[in-house]
Amino acid sequence: MSEVIRTTRTPPEPALPSFDVYEFDKDTAVTCMETSGVTSVWTADLSAGWNIGANPNGGYVLAVAGRAISAALPQHPDPLSVTAHYLRPAQPGPATITVDVARTGRKHSTASATFVQNGRERIRVLATYGDLSAQEGPTRIEAEAPQIPAMDACISRGSLSDDGSTIAGRVNAMLDPGLGWTRGTPGGTAALTGWISFKDERPADPLSLLFFADAFPPALFDWLPEKVWLPTIELTVHVRGKPAPGPLRGVTRTRFLMDGYLEEDGELWDSSNRMVAQSRQLGMVFRP
Amino acid sequence: MSEVIRTTRTPPEPALPSFDVYEFDKDTAVTCMETSGVTSVWTADLSAGWNIGANPNGGYVLAVAGRAISAALPQHPDPLSVTAHYLRPAQPGPATITVDVARTGRKHSTASATFVQNGRERIRVLATYGDLSAQEGPTRIEAEAPQIPAMDACISRGSLSDDGSTIAGRVNAMLDPGLGWTRGTPGGTAALTGWISFKDERPADPLSLLFFADAFPPALFDWLPEKVWLPTIELTVHVRGKPAPGPLRGVTRTRFLMDGYLEEDGELWDSSNRMVAQSRQLGMVFRP
Secondary structure, X not given: OOOOOOOOOOOOOOOOOOHHHXXXXXXXOOEXXXXXXXXXXXXXXXXXXXXXXXXXXXXXXXXXXXXXXXXXXXXXXEEEEEEEEEOOOXXXXXXXXXXXXXXXXXXXXXXXXXXXXXXXXXXXXXXXXEOHHHOOOOOEEOOOOOOOOOHXXXXXXXXXXXXXXXXXXXXXXXXXXXXXXXXXXXXOOOEEEEEEEEOOOXXXXXXXXXXXXXXXXXXXXXXXXXXXEOOEEEEEEEEOOOOOOOOEEEEXXXXXXXXXXXXXXXXXXXXXXXXXXXXXXXXXXXXX | OOOOOOXXXXXXXXXXXXXXXXXHHHHOOOEEEEEEOOEEEEEEEEOOOXXXXXXXXXXXXXXXXXXXXXXXXXXXXXXXXXXXXXOOOOOOEEEEEEEEEEEXXXXXXXXXXXXXXXXXXXXXXXXXXXXXXXXXXXOEEOOOOOOOOOHHHOEEHHXXXXXXXXXXXXXXXXXXXXXXXXXXXXOOOOEEEEEEEEOOOOOOOHHHHHHHOOOOOOHHHHOOOOOOEOOEEEXXXXXXXXXXXXXXXXXXXXXXXXXXEEEEEEEEEOOOOOEEEEEEEEEEOEOO
């Protein structure tokens, strides 16, 4: 466990925010060690401040890998579609990310990455990046933003767990109080809504959506009264827009729990009522 | 264009079907050329019988890569979560698939693959395989199978296009006649339902679900009256069960077309009313 160190800071400039004062940016920083052809090697140092239980949150690990991929693809800084397969739990401490660029095109670039700690691969990633500011074409949406009670009427995720998780020191996840399991009475629809933002008020950006897409507790807690571990096998995030300032609203849902395997679908909506990321993960019910 | 050659055959044994008489199996056959540590190299020969326009269907290409991955992971034959990023259109003819195994575990194995033709990578794949027969755990489902008119009341996809596509010679895709765009009057919900099966009556199996997940026309045709090309950037398929005998029912839907980018979500249901695969792809509207 690490201590959460608060630093005094001034608000970022709207035009060109200096993100290096924020915890998320310090804790996802990557350094290029070597570049050879389409391959580049990056180092990072996972913080213990984003843990669920004793291990770094999967979305945080993905964001670190995602930052290395972004740095390796300077023409296309924004993640558009990012898939991670989780091989082993990550740990706080040093990591090596090796990025292999498959294609650099006019609109998109595609790369894969391995994320290794202590000689063992933790996640493998495949991603296409682009430039969200340059997207143009028709728009038509048949969906509505999630309706959630005001933030101060919601339930802090951190208040619901006492398993040594540190992530509540970094993230405000405020859950809809209508969720049965937050009151100890699960059994509903396995749909979860809530607000989410960084505690230090870092603005959400495309990279951070990779993290936020995996930062709510499992919607399945509404179906399974017993405490179970739900490891993620695979997580895919589609980043669909640059988030407007302000907290995000998230909605996640599980519809098919089949023989211990489940999908969880998620959406993140920004303060301008724009859906900015969709996610889906395949997980499993694990009883040790 | 290839001719579709029909062969006379006897029905497969239920216990151990001999699949080598079917077009899908002949056209997705792979041969191991070399194995070195966790890496193996496979060759395949893409048929021209699965084309959309002049290029092999993306689901077909994925199934060929998926077969090589399955062959490289003999302990875990079934695809569970498979993601492909489409770099360039594939072509009929020879291909080389290189499979790199990231991890072989007790329940799952994970590998990535490159699919190369004429020295250029066409798709890159990241996948976790397992054994669907061995999955066990709780089941709870909050969803209903799609309601579709009887197959003979549906509209053959092949009857709707005259762009040189050959895929209708291999696959029966029968679309719900309620879809506006099949009658020339788009403008509805961008949700598509239909029946799908192989023309030569090959039973659906887990591998073939990778193909079927991308074998319907775009649901977006209900929103965009003009003919557009909708290239897939990324496709992820979750195989959730072994399909029962009989044709599959598919439902696909687009909810967010934003600045020319769209997701398409799909489900495939088997004849026993079991959902056997979920898919999501990120695509874009392309006007040449």
